[in-house]
Amino acid sequence: MPSSQAVTKPRPATLVRHERRKDARPGELLAAALDLFVEKGFAATRVEEVAVRAGVSKGTLFLYFASKEELFKAVVRENISGHFPQWNAEFEAYQGSTPDMLRYAMTLWWQQQGSSKSSGIAKLMLSEAGNFPELAAFFQQEVVQPGHDLIRRILQRGVDRGEFAPIDKKYSVYAVLAPMIFLQLMQHSNPCCFDATDPVVPEEFLAAHVQTTLDGLRLRPSSPASDKGSRSV
Amino acid sequence: MPSSQAVTKPRPATLVRHERRKDARPGELLAAALDLFVEKGFAATRVEEVAVRAGVSKGTLFLYFASKEELFKAVVRENISGHFPQWNAEFEAYQGSTPDMLRYAMTLWWQQQGSSKSSGIAKLMLSEAGNFPELAAFFQQEVVQPGHDLIRRILQRGVDRGEFAPIDKKYSVYAVLAPMIFLQLMQHSNPCCFDATDPVVPEEFLAAHVQTTLDGLRLRPSSPASDKGSRSV
Amino acid sequence: MPSSQAVTKPRPATLVRHERRKDARPGELLAAALDLFVEKGFAATRVEEVAVRAGVSKGTLFLYFASKEELFKAVVRENISGHFPQWNAEFEAYQGSTPDMLRYAMTLWWQQQGSSKSSGIAKLMLSEAGNFPELAAFFQQEVVQPGHDLIRRILQRGVDRGEFAPIDKKYSVYAVLAPMIFLQLMQHSNPCCFDATDPVVPEEFLAAHVQTTLDGLRLRPSSPASDKGSRSV
Amino acid sequence: MPSSQAVTKPRPATLVRHERRKDARPGELLAAALDLFVEKGFAATRVEEVAVRAGVSKGTLFLYFASKEELFKAVVRENISGHFPQWNAEFEAYQGSTPDMLRYAMTLWWQQQGSSKSSGIAKLMLSEAGNFPELAAFFQQEVVQPGHDLIRRILQRGVDRGEFAPIDKKYSVYAVLAPMIFLQLMQHSNPCCFDATDPVVPEEFLAAHVQTTLDGLRLRPSSPASDKGSRSV
DNA sequence: GATGAATGAGACTTCATTCAT
DNA sequence: TATGAATGAAGTCTCATTCAT
Structure with missing residues (x-):
């Protein structure tokens, strides 16, 4: 079982063709x-x-x-889960405010995953997981779990630092996740359901959602019960 | 030389039960x-x-x-497109305000389609349309097109009656559609991506979205047009 | 096993429709x-x-x-072998010369069989007999054998009456049969092999062959060895 | 719910012998x-x-x-149509008289095709062309057409060189073809229709037919054109 | 007698996987 | 290491024949 964790390294163009191909x-x-x-x-x-x-x-x-x-x-592993060590490290070391951190996380996700072919893999799992239980378990363990954990840690940091209200974490994770899932779908689905519209600008879409989410999460000095719909996604 | 006698093949007169329920x-x-x-x-x-x-x-x-x-x-046909005549007739005859009409449409959709297995069919098409072009064309023609048309007619009614601002229709159709697509996915996808959260209550989710959409659509007495991207869903 | 030897009898058109259909x-x-x-x-x-x-x-x-x-x-049985009793009887009672008899036999065959769909059955057996041995045996017994017998009896009559030379009978039977088989094929085969020609007039074709055959069969007062090709079909 | 795992299916490592003879x-x-x-x-x-x-x-x-x-x-292609280039070349280069050429063509045909299994393919097409239109078109184009063309060229050569009377070509092609078709059938059909006779010697049968055909085709010094139907094979 | 719904063996074709070279 | 020929289970669809009504 070749572990193939080998994230493709750029290679000097000087090598003999055959040798290059062999290793590649x-x-x-x-x-x-x-x-x-x-x-x-x-x-x-x-x-x-x-x-x-x-x-x-x-x-x-x-x-x-x-x-x-x-x-x-x-x-x-090559395209998604292999990046978690780096992501985890990066956010472990993050210095700014947690709202900024969340915004950065979403931006980074879009740049590295959402806008790339990787997002097609996640979309594919939505459809086929039922037919391939072993793959589903693997994906759950290698991608979904670490992803949720990472988001949860970010949220926890916000709570710990007094930036976010100490709300239910499972629910909040999902609030962060929802637009990501939605964009993955839009990127890779049958045009007939999505594309016949004005193109949604993913960056704007994400920004709006993050803002909404932050509004919901933010620790407010004195909050009268004024939230209603904003929390439901 | 396998001498065939290929046709005559006496069948053992064992138990063969003809249930004989053609109509069912x-x-x-x-x-x-x-x-x-x-x-x-x-x-x-x-x-x-x-x-x-x-x-x-x-x-x-x-x-x-x-x-x-x-x-x-x-x-x-049985589960989705066959209902369009009835739906079309129902909304043709609708008497109330268009915002109410839209709310009713979403409620009806959820009751009759979104919450049923039918929504699994739409979800399936997102994944497999690419591999079965003939089915994709059929679905586009029998479901997507009539659905868009119906939504468009509702929106146009709102504009004609002075209830909605005369905004771009393609875009608005999509704004109505997005939460429906999202719910269909949530209903029928690998739990690992969705269900590990507090259950989203579909009715509330829909209600919130309709409200947001209506806010965006509503004809306002004096609106300094200062929002644009934020409206994108 | 309904023997269905029932050669379709024309039926007075006065009967009730349902009854007619039932028996028919x-x-x-x-x-x-x-x-x-x-x-x-x-x-x-x-x-x-x-x-x-x-x-x-x-x-x-x-x-x-x-x-x-x-x-x-x-x-x-209905279209071919069922006719043998009548044919046998008819030729049993034939009064004229044997050459005339043979000419008559060929003419009758063309009128009743060769030009009809029946000839398609014989052609079909040429192709499919190998795949359906039981049908082949049946056809051999019910059609080929009686047919050969009938021809053989005619030829024997010619020999007995001094009209034909006492030549090998199997061979002669075949000489009579060959053009019949050929015509059956031409009637029912893929046009590309036959029809792209001036239409062969079956009656003339048969007449010519019968004449040739009779030439070969006829008892000649004094025959020097002058036959060569004419006998080989 | 038969959980599929539909793809992975370990194979028992039993005896599997890869004969490995690609070229053969x-x-x-x-x-x-x-x-x-x-x-x-x-x-x-x-x-x-x-x-x-x-x-x-x-x-x-x-x-x-x-x-x-x-x-x-x-x-x-392997057994029939692939040989046309060679045949065409051979007859293009033929030097002798056209009657000799025709005799040679028939002899060659019998040796290479008529007496081989190839002739069974042609016989098969007679029966099944109707049920497989695409095969019929292919056969017509790859075999029948080139075959007719080749015969036609031979006949035309005879006419051009003053060896044959300038008769209708379609008809003559057919005259040449008829015995070939007949022999193909005899080779591959249900014995009951043919073999119960003295065996027809195909070479003699062909020779006789060629002779007859040549008699019909030959340019005669003074021929009061009085035969017509008798020429039809 | 008449019907036609139901059966199931068997046909062609695909494709993940193996393994001798 | 690399190949690609070979395998065979499995999938869709056909059709002669049966039998309850």
């Missing part, structure tokens, strides 16, 4: 797999097509990945 | 198909499983539906 | 089956299509014919 | 297919049986031929 195989396979999984879904993607797009034979793919499911897991 | 069959098959399509998606649902769940054999299914795709279309 | 069922089924077997072959003809063309249900067909093969046999 | 496979499959198509016809031949006879599994066949129809086309 797993990365090329992962890139091809990402493309195809996002484009057609997990079940509808054929491993042979992945291999062909990566310029290798079907047999070679199985040399690096024990099965189609392992290939998928590697794609998830 | 299509409905039972459609119900089973709806269940399974929603549960596993179109591609991952096997026709034989549909047949078995309906209590008949594989061949019987093809007595009523010419192919798996036709079965799916029939499910869509 | 087997005949209508046989007619439909003949059409379809000739048109598409045995294996490619679906029993349901036969039933539909006859205006009855699939179940009714199996009421009259135990299987698709039995249906085919009934078609053969 | 297509030929072996084509040979097996030729045998079976000739023996049972197109529709009645099962691809699995072809594969088994070639010593491979069902899936392997589809590695080389995209469908049963493509397999059939490949058989036709």
